Amino acid sequence: MHSRIVVVALLLLLIGRTATAQQPDTTRPTAIDPDLEELANARNPKEYTIAGIAVTGTKYRDESLLLSISGLSIGDKVVIPGSDNISKAIINLWKQNLFSDVEIFYTKVEGRNLYIEINVTERPSLSNFYFKGVKKSEQEDLSGKTGLVKGRVITENMKKTAVENIIKYYVEKGFQGAKVTIEETPDPAFVNTQQLTFRIAKGNKVRINQVSFFGNEEVNELRLKKKMKGTKETTRLTLYPKVDSSSYGVQKPVSISEYMKDLGFLSVTKTGNFLDPYFRFKLFSSAKYNETKYIEDKEKILEYYNSLGYRDAAILEDTMYYTKKGNLNIDLKVDEGRRYYFGNIAWRGNTQYSDSVLNVLLGIKKGDIYNLETLNSKLGKQMSPEGGDISGLYMDDGYLFFSIDPIETAVYNDTIDFEIRMREGPQATIKNVNIAGNEKTKEHVIRREIRTVPGEKFSRAALIRSNREIANLGFFNQEKIDINPVPNPDDGTVDINYKVEEKSNDQLELSAGWGGNIGLTGTLGVTFNNFSIKNIFNKKTWDPLPSGDGQKLSLRLQSNGRQFRSYNFSFTEPWLGGKRRNSFTVSFYSTRFANSYNPFTGLYDRKAGDTSYLRTLGVSIALGKQLRWPDDFFTLVYSLNFTQYKLRNYPALFRNLDNLTAHNLSLKLALSRSSIDQPIFPKSGSNFMASVQATPPYSLIDPSRVKSANAYELPEFHKWRFTGEWYVPIGKPMGADKSRQFVLKAAAKFGFMGRYNSKLDYSPFERFQVGDAGLTNNFGLLGYDIIAHRGYPVYDNSDPTINPDRSSATEFFTMFNKYTLELRYPFSTNPNSTIFGLAFFEAANGWYNYKDYNPFQLRRSAGVGMRFFLPMFGLLGFDYGVGFDRITPNGKLRDAARFTFMLGFEPE
DSSP states (O other), X not given: OOOOOOOOOHHHHHHTOOOXXXXXXXXXXXXXXXXXXXHHHOOSOEEEEEEEEEEESOSSSOHHHHHHXXXXXXXXXXXXXXXXXHHHHHHHHHHTTOEEEEEEEEEEEETTEXXXXXXXXXXXXXEEEEEEXXXXXXHHHHHHHSOOOTTSBOOHHHHHHHHHHHHHHHXXXXXXXXXXXXXXXXXXXXXXXXXXXXXXXXXXXXXXXXEEEESOSSSOHHHHHHTOTTOOOOOOEEEEOOEEGGGSOOOXXXXXXXXXXXXXXXXXXXXXXXXXXXXXXXTTOOOBOOHHHHHHHHHHHHHHHHHTTOTTOEEEEEEEEEOTTSOEEEEEEEEOOOOOEEEEEEEESOOSSOHHHHHHHHXXXXXSBOOHHHHHHHHTSSOOTTOOSHHHHHHTTTOTTOEEEEEEEXXXXXXXXXXXXXXXXXXXXXXXXXXXXOSSSOHHHHHTTOOOXXXXXXXXXXXXXXXXXXXXXXXXXXXXXXXXXXXXXXXXXXXXXXXXXXXXXOEEEEEEEEETTTEEEEEEEEEEEEXXXXXTTOGGGBSSSBBOSOEEEEEEEEEXXXXXXXXXXXXXXXXXXXXXXXXXEEEEEEEEEEOOEXXXXXXXOGGGGGTSEEEEEEEEEEEEEEXXXXXXXXXXXXXXXXXXXXXXXXXXXXXXXXSEEEEEEEEEEEEEEEOOSOSSSOOSEEEEEEEEEEOOOXXXXXXXXXXXXXXXXXXXXXXEEEEEEEEEEEEEEESTTSOEEEXXXXXXXXXXXXXXXXXXXXXXXXXXXXXXXXXXXXXXXGTOEEEOBTTSOOBOOSSTTSSTTOSSOSSOBSEEEEEEEEEEXXXXXXXXXXXXXXXXXXXXXXXXXXTTOOTTOOEEEEEEEEEEEETTTEEEEEEEEEEGGGXXXXXXXXXGEEEEEEXXXXXX
């Protein structure tokens, strides 16, 4: 119903005349009123005062609120005829969408005093809504997509929007022509409410049977179909007959075999000038028709033509028709036009860099195939964080106001000349750097990480690097870091505003377990990643501990009484002195592992652990320094380590070393370079680390130690490690927020232990253990580097065919190699619950000496896994791997598979 204003004088009521909304001077008298009659017939405007307002028709809305919305109040002056007050009141009430009808009447006139009545018809509210004619799962999906909210007033627009959303939902699923009808029924349980029932007839799903192109003489149809990612034909297995490759239209120098394989064919064999039959099978092809994606795909076809130099390419028409089975055929007629090439490229307006420098950076030569997308990319019209474009060159040198435009100056035959017009503008200086959103983290912690300093020239590269450094702190949501440069053209400066969103990254470990031989075991661990030691005596800053200075404090206690106990403590200051990125770390640990097996009784006896145990006590101090050469991604770390190992009647670790007290003093030097974009789920960048750890050469200083029974009381060795990791994004970002993307991780790791004296065996400490999930066990107490290898148990023989399933290794390696490939995909990038899946392939092995070393003798495995990062608990991981070299001739695949679990960190 439409709102109406009825202003009727008694005379007009008798003859059935009504006034329009533009003449709202209607009365509702019960008898003939001369004054109202005079008001209705008035031609000369007169001013009246509203002396009374009555509200009728409202049952569930507050009258005073309704009067406030109307804008009318007693004492207001109105001019009749010609006043806008009444019309505005109706418009104000109608805008609230609370009423289906609004009327205003003049009820009484006393001199210049006017009495009015506001009459409304209230709309009902939505109590509930239902979907009929569809599956339960679809009903659940629709509940969140219609936009309906219980308790809101039902309007025509609400119902129309809900119907449109329902139809859109089924169109995206491939259903064309879905119909929706609405039933409105009063809800007896609530006053002035209605229930809406949507009856849906979704019809049949429309699948695309075939897509055909016409008019494409230069570009093969299959290549065009590959560009239509959202418009796929029905999956089919097709057998192609022999074809004459000489007439296939393949552009040289690409061979016909390479060309066909690039299109997705499984095999191509060529006999003479003919191709033998081959198969092409499109797996996981979704053939449902989606109009939105179809329109996007047509644009992609034109973009593809443009990238090949056909800038005038156009889709002249497209025709759709249904087959007898109800599927859809699509025919597209294209006009390719001619292929164009780049001609002469001239530069105008450049004073900072010469034409030759710009030409080299542009990388486009005369005669290259015309591609506007490539030209814009090289010019920096499409901003890229990787840089390497003309705009990036200027903006990294302070030219914030720089602009560049390519202009076609001549088109002749198949050649296009360009003039690149540039406006360099002045170099911008950073004026103010503002930081917002950090509630817990101190501002100086953020400010020392950012590369934009007041007084320096503006640099786009500095903004990108600052974003990376803030993300790698781990204190903020890396997806919500916002950097906004605000130019000030008047004085040639720029303000840079940083906005962050803090997240919790402290971790708590609290667990308890029961073992039949060990008994109750408990673990309590806390890690504060944003600690503040200077406020430790300021109780006001404790929440639950003082925080905000970016320091790291870790405490961990694990024990079950007499069988096992472990204490760990570490503290890291990432900016020692506060002026440079020089890290300082101190750590202490003490562990005791008792052997509760009583060889005399053959039983486990916890008291036996009092005389048979392994104990370690260690302390380390490390100092790290950020380097400026070769670049400032490099870090050099020096660490001094001391560990005491005490074995008492502890067999099965080393031959003839059941009782030993060893003191291991070593110096470690590690050079690393990290350029990953974020710590939890890196999408780009790399990690490299090369280290050497060495003890004093005791046997060279005192040769008599070689034959001493206590030769290992002072272990000597030098150990070399190298780790390289690369992260490469694959394909284009996906998802509504463009944060999901496949990432390929490639890693290579090597480790070698050396000795100073060939007459003395390798140190029994600090070796390499290879296999399983990389979790620390009792051998980890001996300083071993535990190298994970998914799909395999811990093994102690370098030959994969010898005892590959040994679960309790007795000897350990002095060298190892490991290679990993992982394809990762994030299911959630929320900082409170980062989740990603992966598929992996690994190859690794270990050896005892250089004589047996064979880098090609590796144990291979493959599998899948999941990672869950929860700020409170750190990183959780599950992997299911199959060890290929564990498969015996008569064995089953499942017998070679292993399920592994990781907690707290990515395994080595």
